[in-house]
Amino acid sequence: MIEKEEIEYEKSVLIGIITQHQDEEKSNEYLDELEFLTYTAGGEVLKRFTQKLDTPNPKTFIGTGKMEDVRQFVEENDIGSAIFDDELSPAQQKNIEKILKCKVVDRTYLILDIFAQRAQTSYARTQVELAQYEYLLPRLTGLWTHLERQRGGIGMRGPGETEIETDRRIVRDKIKLLKDKLKIIDKQMSVQRGNRGQLVRVSLVGYTNVGKSTLMNVISKSDVFAENKLFATLDTTVRKVVIKNLPFLLTDTVGFIRKLPTQLVESFKSTLDEVRESDLVLHIVDISHPNFEEHIASVNQILDEIGASDKPTVMVFNKIDAYEPEEIEEDDLMTERTPAHYTLEEWERTWMNRIGDNALFISAINKENIEDFRKKVYEEVRQIHITRFPYNNFLYPEYDEFTGEIKDDE
Numbered sequence: 001m002i003e004k005e006e007i008e009y010e011k012s013v014l015i016g017i018i019t020q021h022q023d024e025e026k027s028n029e030y031l032d033e034l035e036f037l038t039y040t041a042g043g044e045v046l047k048r049f050t051q052k053l054d055t056p057n058p059k060t061f062i063g064t065g066k067m068e069d070v071r072q073f074v075e076e077n078d079i080g081s082a083i084f085d086d087e088l089s090p091a092q093q094k095n096i097e098k099i100l101k102c103k104v105v106d107r108t109y110l111i112l113d114i115f116a117q118r119a120q121t122s123y124a125r126t127q128v129e130l131a132q133y134e135y136l137l138p139r140l141t142g143l144w145t146h147l148e149r150q151r152g153g154i155g156m157r158g159p160g161e162t163e164i165e166t167d168r169r170i171v172r173d174k175i176k177l178l179k180d181k182l183k184i185i186d187k188q189m190s191v192q193r194g195n196r197g198q199l200v201r202v203s204l205v206g207y208t209n210v211g212k213s214t215l216m217n218v219i220s221k222s223d224v225f226a227e228n229k230l231f232a233t234l235d236t237t238v239r240k241v242v243i244k245n246l247p248f249l250l251t252d253t254v255g256f257i258r259k260l261p262t263q264l265v266e267s268f269k270s271t272l273d274e275v276r277e278s279d280l281v282l283h284i285v286d287i288s289h290p291n292f293e294e295h296i297a298s299v300n301q302i303l304d305e306i307g308a309s310d311k312p313t314v315m316v317f318n319k320i321d322a323y324e325p326e327e328i329e330e331d332d333l334m335t336e337r338t339p340a341h342y343t344l345e346e347w348e349r350t351w352m353n354r355i356g357d358n359a360l361f362i363s364a365i366n367k368e369n370i371e372d373f374r375k376k377v378y379e380e381v382r383q384i385h386i387t388r389f390p391y392n393n394f395l396y397p398e399y400d401e402f403t404g405e406i407k408d409d410e
């Protein structure tokens, strides 16, 4: 069901709204992220449309006048998909499609589509397929049926055209089948996790594209796929890492994102079990991203949802090489200083100071402060080890006391 072949960049427009809770600046930042998602899915954004609205129009999400602007642009520029930053109701989606006569994709579907495109293993593919069917189920009546355009491109890598006329029952059966299939794999995975013995488990979590896989590669000398697109990693990778003489398991996981579709959280539950069952969480943050504080909040919320928010956590602020505060010219007396103007040193004195030792500032790419990072991880893992196996204490001296041969990895 999931097609793998590469597609040409598809012309798209983005549509977002500005509300009381979401001012123009926020809305722009969200659309930046949506544009990155669109690019990752294989689309090119020709134009953004925004509208000030207190509540979205129940029929067409944005107002009639604005929709007419969009329609004209879509027609004149041969646009393949109109992408909304918010979740659309099945009815809204249908209505808008009738007007625009192109694919209408919301943020949730876009993310599902990227996952479908990127899923490598049969396990990840099954999880995505399940999430796609669950998204599709309430939308079954007439989704995209009136479209006579070519197939393929954004939003077409899932259960699409062929299933549309199919009975809901068939989709429900399919959902049940996929759930059963996942249950079997889940059991195997859980046994595998059990077999890993008593090694301390550490997981890398964080917003998508913050550098988790890059850090994994640096620290474990492994070769996990990393790239500057969203959701480069869908399957968890577990590596045995040895710092000095202390072995532990390090897991690289799928990145999180604002408004991660609930269908995905649900079907990736067991991928996330890896995080839930870990002893230590390394929360990686891209400090060079203007929205990094909001990213932290999104990640914490998802950790909470999966029941993993009470783990010992180290905050790792990555990409310090790329961090550039906004500057205020000396003769500029109008611009107010905001956190966007903070230097790294100033950041370190904010709330980050309160987490004290549990905040690290690194560059995975330039290997800056990686030694501090290794030391910190060593000490945390050692602490967990000693608590769990008090008699083994003598095996693992303080990081600086260790004089034996330094082994990086096995």
Ligand SMILES: Nc1nc2c(ncn2[C@@H]2O[C@H](COP(=O)(O)OP(=O)(O)OP(=O)(O)O)[C@@H](O)[C@H]2O)c(=O)[nH]1
Pocket: 206, 207, 208, 209, 210, 211, 212, 213, 214, 215, 225, 226, 227, 228, 229, 230, 231, 232, 233, 234, 253, 254, 255, 256, 318, 319, 320, 321, 322, 362, 363, 364, 365, 366
């Ligand atoms: N400037 C800079 N870029 C970095 C650093 N670490 C990683 N990157 C880049 O950030 C991008 C994303 O890196 P990944 O390691 O794939 O990020 P990830 O968190 O695993 O992403 P997902 O798997 O998509 O969630 C890549 O282009 C990396 O080269 C860093 O310290 N500095």
Ligand SMILES: [Mg+2]
Pocket: 212, 213, 214, 225, 226, 232, 233, 252, 253, 255
């Ligand atoms: Mg990754």
